[in-house]
Amino acid sequence: MTDVLLVAVSAFDVWFVYWWLEATWDVWFMGAGVFALLLRRRWPLAVFLLTMPTAYFMGPAAAPLxxxxxxxxxxxxxxxxxxxxxxxxxxxxWPVGTGIADLPVDSWLLADAAYALAPAAAAAFLGQFVQIRHQLSARLAEITEAREHEQLMATQKVLSEERAQLAREMHDVVSHQVSLIAVRAGALQVSTADAEAKEAAGTIRKLSVRTLDELRHMVNVLRAGGSGPTELAPQPTLAQLADLVAGSGIEATLRIGPHPELGPPAERAIYRTVQESLTNVRKHAPGASAEVAIAHESGGVTVTITSTAPTRPTVPLPSSRHGLLGLHQRAALLGGTLTWTATPDGGWRNTLTLPV
Incomplete structure (x- = not known):
């Protein structure tokens, strides 16, 4: 619509000057330049050259501008x-049919040059302004898109860290409790002579094992999002270690020697390490006993969980295999280390070392 309107204005401009003359070859040239404006977006330079006869024969005209x-x-x-x-x-x-030698070099020629150069320069500057405005708009759109993408990535990072922490807490807390239920139900199923109690214990154990398997799958899905430390409340402390050891479902002892005051992250790492180690003993070494010792050595705190060899066949339970890896990540975030090795008598020893 805009192109048609510009062609109509340019055609009226030519008609207003030459309506009283017959259609000669120069008028046809100017008409071709006017209608060429319909193609100005596709071939701007060619259309500009086609409008030059209009400027030459008419002087200031709409089509060439x-x-x-x-x-x-x-x-x-x-x-x-x-x-x-x-x-x-x-x-x-340039007057039509005038040679260079015939042009008077006086103030009138300079005035004509100024009046001719002004609209031409205005058209050029206005076109450049429109071009720069479009470029700035495109650049602003790119910056906005990049900022939105950066914000999305930051949000996804935060969510992935929350998912990883949630997976760690789920594994350390929920799996610990469910595995204890499964072991207790299995023990009751083997020891009781009551058929009804045996059936109920078997059902509880079966459901516990299925729940552990579902938890393992959920932990795997959550861990796929990333990892990182995130504070969740309430958090366990060393004051709860005695209750943890007493309720672990195995024969375990706790020895806490003198040690400096620790921060909440260090206490939480110690608690989770002891919890995971006792859970592994209960799951993979039936009948084994364990000893938990905390001591201040070499400028740091050392936590050792030592288990004996199993005395009964292992009850098969699903394992996510992420427990020790998660504890290793906890220790590394605090600048410490976590190692696990077999003992000569067939047991295992997990050692957590944290700097003070």
């Missing part, structure tokens, strides 16, 4: 734009 504006809004070659502006201004002040 529109063509120059379009060329300026699309070209990135400043030298070409400057040359086209100069050519247009020259065509508008």
């Amino acid at each position: 529109v063509a120059l504006f379009t060329l300026a809004s699309r070209t990135h070659r400043r030298w070409l734009l400057a040359a086209c502006t100069a050519v247009l201004a020259l065509c508008m002040i």
